[in-house]
Amino acid sequence: MFSEKIQKGLIKQLNRELESSQLYLSMATWVERKGYEGICEFLYDHSNEERIHMLKLIRYINKRGGNVILYDLLHVNTTYISLKELFMKLLEHEKKISKEINFLVEISLQEKDYFTYNFLQWYVEEQIEEEALSKTILDKIELIGEDKGGLYLFDKDMKSSHKNIKL
Ligand code: FEO
Numbered sequence: 001m002f003s004e005k006i007q008k009g010l011i012k013q014l015n016r017e018l019e020s021s022q023l024y025l026s027m028a029t030w031v032e033r034k035g036y037e038g039i040c041e042f043l044y045d046h047s048n049e050e051r052i053h054m055l056k057l058i059r060y061i062n063k064r065g066g067n068v069i070l071y072d073l074l075h076v077n078t079t080y081i082s083l084k085e086l087f088m089k090l091l092e093h094e095k096k097i098s099k100e101i102n103f104l105v106e107i108s109l110q111e112k113d114y115f116t117y118n119f120l121q122w123y124v125e126e127q128i129e130e131e132a133l134s135k136t137i138l139d140k141i142e143l144i145g146e147d148k149g150g151l152y153l154f155d156k157d158m159k160s161s162h163k164n165i166k167l
Contacts, residue, residue: 001065003111009104010116014057015071016100021050023093026076027086036151038159039083053126060119083141083151091134098127 002010028043061068080086101123108117144150 002113002116005107006111006113006116007061007066009107010057010061010066011069013100013104014054014061014068016097017050017054017057018070019074019076020093020097021047021054022073022076024050024090026078027080027090030078030080030086031083036083036155036158038155038157042158053123056122060116064115084138087134087138087141091131091138094127094130094134098131101127 024043024047028040028047031043032040058068080089101120105117105120105124108114108120140154141151144154
């Protein structure tokens with residue numbers, strides 16, 4: 001069993017992952033409506049990945065004898081101004097999640113909970129990848145700008161490559 005402080009932090013984090021899943025779902029549905037077949041597949045997959053992040057936390061809490069609490073889901077906007085705005089939000093969101101993971105790592109060290117410290121290393125690695133990937137996509141979208149042909153090719157590229165992208 002872990003401390004109350006650790007349990008509270010882990011519960012907060014699992015609910016953040018659930019919110020992330022819902023956020024990416026909202027992005028995927030907007031992008032699909034706009035006709036971007038590749039980018040929407042990437043975002044739907046990303047939404048599923050976030051759910052897996054949540055499940056890993058739930059399973060860990062249960063394994064350590066804790067009690068899982070699921071918060072009510074927030075209402076998420078499903079309208080975006082542009083792909084650029086959407087991916088800017090995505091990157092900001094991932095940066096926020098990274099800060100929260102770092103905070104949790106800090107608490108686990110303060111509490112001398114080395115099991116949780118070890119468990120969280122997977123999330124630390126994951127956040128490095130997710131931030132880098134979001135930044136790469138945003139950079140590409142900024143580079144393409146208003147070029148419709150460029151966006152078409154980028155979307156096509158995402159469609160063929162998203163299965164190989166590690167989230
Ligand atoms: Fe589970 Fe994208 O952080």
